[in-house]
Amino acid sequence: MSESTDLDPQCYCPTSGIIDLLSRKYAMQTLCAVGALEPVRYGELETAFGDVSSSTLSARLEDLTGAGLLEREQYDEIPPRVEYRLSDDGEELCERLEPVLAWVRERES
């Protein structure tokens, strides 16, 4: 009888700003790459991905930072240096996302 106990339609978060954000290209990979490499610089990420365009990577970093998942620290040096790392929220999400990426990696290899 208790068949529909946990089936509130809302539980599928049909619309979600964060999901939309994570659905953009390289978004999940960027979050997890920062988690793996932090503190990490822009150029390191560009190298790690290899074929991402600077405008796309830049947009993704801004998306994630704007959503409070990454923190960006800028050092006023010459040459300029910027470091990205996970925020507390970003770390929580990254922990949950990493198994997904690991599984995909495994399955596609």
Place this chain on the structure above:
Amino acid sequence: MSESTDLDPQCYCPTSGIIDLLSRKYAMQTLCAVGALEPVRYGELETAFGDVSSSTLSARLEDLTGAGLLEREQYDEIPPRVEYRLSDDGEELCERLEPVLAWVRERES
């Protein structure tokens, strides 16, 4: 010295068919909704999401089925009945994806 032990760039799966697939609208939610409701019919999913267009939901189900993550079974009855459920791979992925969606749900509520 062993600083770059685990930093193979490939480990970020910069390009991935499955990630691209999961990045489409309602893809992650559809996979997990099937996991929660299986066996589930097309109409139930449409109801659960509420505002998804039939062409989009249809495309997503075909994507996921084509990727081997869902199984589609059609019964030749009147009226027609179709049931979706997770494949073994779909179940593995869903298990890993569910914590992500749960966290997002929690954070946005």
Place this chain on the structure above:
DNA sequence: CGGTATCCAAAGTGATACTG
């Protein structure tokens, strides 16, 4: 019921060029 076909609008992406 469970879709598909078509067409159009919107969003996302990348190449290129340029900057503090």
Place this chain on the structure above:
DNA sequence: CAGTATCACTTTGGATACCG
């Protein structure tokens, strides 16, 4: 080094109409 600006292009999504 770490980006941004512009713009053309591709991909995706939704509305509508229709079908087995």
